[in-house]
Amino acid sequence: MTLLAVENLTTYYKLKEGYVRACENISLQLKQGEALGLVGESASGKTTAALSLVKLLPDNAHVMSGSIRINGKEIAGTTEEELRRIRWKEIAIIFQGAMNALNPVRRIGDQIVEALRIHEKITDKEACRRTAELFEKVEIDPDRVREYPHEFSGGMRQRAMIAMAIACNPKIVIGDEPTTALDVMVQAQVLQLLEQLRRERQMGMILITHDLSVVGETCDRVAVMYAGKIVETGPTEKVFDEPAHPYTRALIAAFPNIEGERYLASSIPGNPPNLLYPPSGCRFNERCLHAYARCREEEPLFTLLSSGHCASCHLLEGRVRI
Amino acid sequence: MGLIGLAILTFFALMAIFGPYLVSISTLTVDGVTKVMHPPTEGFWLGTDDLGKDIFAGVIIGSRVSLLVGVAATAISMIIGTTIGIVSGFYGKATDALLMRFTDVFLVIPWLPLMLVMAALLGPSLGNIIFVIGITSWAGTARIIRSQTLSVKERPYVERARAIGSGDTHIMFYHILPNVFPLIFANTVLVAAVAILSETTLSFLGMGDPTQVTWGMMLHFAFAMGAVSFGAWWWLLPPGICVVLVVLSFTFIGYALDEVLNPKLRRRDQ
Numbered sequence: 369m370t371l372l373a374v375e376n377l378t379t380y381y382k383l384k385e386g387y388v389r390a391c392e393n394i395s396l397q398l399k400q401g402e403a404l405g406l407v408g409e410s411a412s413g414k415t416t417a418a419l420s421l422v423k424l425l426p427d428n429a430h431v432m433s434g435s436i437r438i439n440g441k442e443i444a445g446t447t448e449e450e451l452r453r454i455r456w457k458e459i460a461i462i463f464q465g466a467m468n469a470l471n472p473v474r475r476i477g478d479q480i481v482e483a484l485r486i487h488e489k490i491t492d493k494e495a496c497r498r499t500a501e502l503f504e505k506v507e508i509d510p511d512r513v514r515e516y517p518h519e520f521s522g523g524m525r526q527r528a529m530i531a532m533a534i535a536c537n538p539k540i541v542i543g544d545e546p547t548t549a550l551d552v553m554v555q556a557q558v559l560q561l562l563e564q565l566r567r568e569r570q571m572g573m574i575l576i577t578h579d580l581s582v583v584g585e586t587c588d589r590v591a592v593m594y595a596g597k598i599v600e601t602g603p604t605e606k607v608f609d610e611p612a613h614p615y616t617r618a619l620i621a622a623f624p625n626i627e628g629e630r631y632l633a634s635s636i637p638g639n640p641p642n643l644l645y646p647p648s649g650c651r652f653n654e655r656c657l658h659a660y661a662r663c664r665e666e667e668p669l670f671t672l673l674s675s676g677h678c679a680s681c682h683l684l685e686g687r688v689r690i
Numbered sequence: 691m692g693l694i695g696l697a698i699l700t701f702f703a704l705m706a707i708f709g710p711y712l713v714s715i716s717t718l719t720v721d722g723v724t725k726v727m728h729p730p731t732e733g734f735w736l737g738t739d740d741l742g743k744d745i746f747a748g749v750i751i752g753s754r755v756s757l758l759v760g761v762a763a764t765a766i767s768m769i770i771g772t773t774i775g776i777v778s779g780f781y782g783k784a785t786d787a788l789l790m791r792f793t794d795v796f797l798v799i800p801w802l803p804l805m806l807v808m809a810a811l812l813g814p815s816l817g818n819i820i821f822v823i824g825i826t827s828w829a830g831t832a833r834i835i836r837s838q839t840l841s842v843k844e845r846p847y848v849e850r851a852r853a854i855g856s857g858d859t860h861i862m863f864y865h866i867l868p869n870v871f872p873l874i875f876a877n878t879v880l881v882a883a884v885a886i887l888s889e890t891t892l893s894f895l896g897m898g899d900p901t902q903v904t905w906g907m908m909l910h911f912a913f914a915m916g917a918v919s920f921g922a923w924w925w926l927l928p929p930g931i932c933v934v935l936v937v938l939s940f941t942f943i944g945y946a947l948d949e950v951l952n953p954k955l956r957r958r959d960q
Binding site for chain 2: 453456468469471472
């Protein structure tokens, strides 16, 4: 069953100089209990795409077009009031650097109670009881609900954020680089916890990250973004084993391997384009080793490579096109 | 320095709370036969005024009303200033522009004439004095709170609060207010000093409540009855010194707090 269907979502940031095309024609599907990895380098529009879903964007961001359906219900273009009900109840977010996403002057338990009481008509006592349960769920001593964020370690704060995210039993959890600032051991713990909760509760999960190993470990499917567009999407093994788009290939090659020979991972020459004036044609053409004249003129369409695996590159022409 | 301020303030606070029980009210009633305009002597430690009232008792009883006016007016000023500051900083754009121009008006109007006009229009009563001082002294607070709100509202936890579905009012008062609280606190102390000074000024200029004994009223009567030309220093000096000490103590505490709470003033060696 398709839980979330996003079609042609386009979000621009308005500046004095014009529009920054941060995220253009994004289409995604998420099934119940499925984990989707959204990868790409910094400033490729991953976070913009995810936050557009619940319109948690800065004032100068404009969702230009697109449709967002949760369980078949269209939520693009709903009022702020309705969006507030959808937030956290349907789509919860684990923020980038969750350690800063907790208010330093409020007790952690109170902040989870706050989330519960906004969405459910329950008494304070009931909310406190459920908060203690949630703490147990994320393996934090329930006696610590009355502590302040500074009394928690980074990993614990991240787990408290996860507890907060699952408090209202959301259907979809968006993890915006949930493990970025953590060391590898804690990272593994947090990812395991997320995996376990996802399976238990059959939540759909969108994991935004630039760490391909995280995606490889946890995600069923992956979408690769470059300069505001999805360039390749498909089942994780398929994309990692047979990357079709030159950018995906470069991204995988740039990832160091812990085993095997010692060599410096190859980086991609050049910088991502300025999205205020994106290049014509394929947005990757300036850095692509295989670019030819057509790449600079014409925008590539998606080519279906195998079931559920497609990429947008002129070099894949001749195969089945969708 | 902050400790000195705190000590002086504690002294006056205790005086305001317990003082009136220690001096007998009878010394404030007119007893004008024997000792009128009498310099300090035994029994009347600070002398008497033109009606034979004991100055020492007056100073002690006056402390209560003077401090009360200061505290109440400060409370009004803080509530208005904080609300306008947070709302203005949080919503930004047109709301901000409108509220801040309004604040500017209060900031640039010479407050003394404004207070005098309002006090004269509303009539002399304690409540009116508090009200007038309260609504003329919030502008600086509003500005400071606004600028801090601008910074606090961009913090990730405010975004998270929005993500869990919080409304604007909830975010402003549950998440932003506690984070601007240190500034409100430091500002309260400085505004309190100004409020007490304003009360004295208004009373001195004859806009105070004539039925209440305050330091300002004592100064007013002393001045009106010619204490200066009579050379009655014992009548003018005590209330004047009290006002100066209280204001000084608030200022000391205010600067000490500012040094603790304002990172720009924090010294490196700490």
